[in-house]
Amino acid sequence: MSDTSKLANVRTGTRIVGAGRRKKWTGPVVNPPVWRASTHLYESTAALAEGPRRNEDGRFFYGRRGAPTQWALSDALTQLEPGAAGTVLYPSGVAAISGVLLTVLKPGDVLLISDNAYDPSRAMGKGLLSDFGIEPRFFDPLDLAAYEEAFCDRTAAVLLEAPGSLSMEMCDVPAMASIAREKGAISVLDNTWAGPLGFPALEKGIDITLMALTKHVGGHSDVMMGSASAGPELYARMRQRAQQLGTVVSPDDAALALRGLRTLNLRLKQETDSALSIAEWLSQREEVAQVLCPMLPGAPGHELWKRDFSGGCGLFSFVFKGGTPADRNRFVDALELFGIGFSWGGFESLALPIEPSAYRSCMTWPPKPGETEDRFGVRLSIGLEDPADLIADIEQAMAAWHVA
């Protein structure tokens, strides 16, 4: 069946070029064409009657189950995720989170949520899921004993994220996945930061790994999409629930995401190198109290990152030494090569003023308690510009921070 079987023993850089490229979907060209389709036509009424009985991957049925453009993308993502039986695509990263949680939870269940999870995930726990009778409980992912104690007989799932949103704390994901398994709960990881190239989550014991493809896989700030991958049983359940919820992605967007995916490995390497040199430079500056970048030796979480991750990306934060929100905002406004925006993972650099304490129930901000005057942070998403230019830009913007 597969002309991608030759990818079985190749390295990641090779796999990412060939993944999902099946001849029956591409024909004689390199990329699968954009199959725009709601209606799928049948040869006869007999074939039509057969349609609903066979609900399997790669089978034409009706637009809501996708067509070769979407199938090629999910197949490619599955081939990049060791241990995955399949990948469900969702119209955004947030739709992936809700799609997964509505698969594994039912009324009466408790969901444990990492206190430093992406804010819309926290809001989903307190809003959508609470409305459906599911109880969210937040825990500090840096306190393994408290995490273990947080389980009760109603805990059906845990939602983890590493590193944490905005504040970038690194937790012990393999240990937390294994505790969840012992307690009979399903572990879900929002792996948008490292993705499967930097952290093969299922191999590390996670049950369901999800990503906002909007960020690095799309990579060009022009598409919104999400994905979730798992082993056979959970994949089948997620796929069925996505069909019930009616979530579907457009073939045009799937083609954009596939195009982004082909260069993901190179972009992540470049971004990681640039982010490291910028983080290192920032850590030497007198204006900076802390650089929150687990890839940086000596930074919080670096030892866990080094132990568990094989890669990272260009996203990290730093905290100013003292100052005011206005000082910090003047710095961000003075940047010329960085856009100001919520997203990240694109080819262009972005800066975002951050106030994580508004999104925490039990973790402290700033990360070094006691030094409360050092609390005004900035998150940087480092893109593909020359890092020397980005450093020069940050240096000139620091002059605006100094102005009283």
Ligand SMILES: *Cc1c(COP(=O)(O)O)cnc(C)c1O
């Ligand atoms: C952006 C983001 C999401 C959501 O993705 P959208 O496509 O914007 O819905 C989920 N998780 C993390 C960690 C993100 O940064």
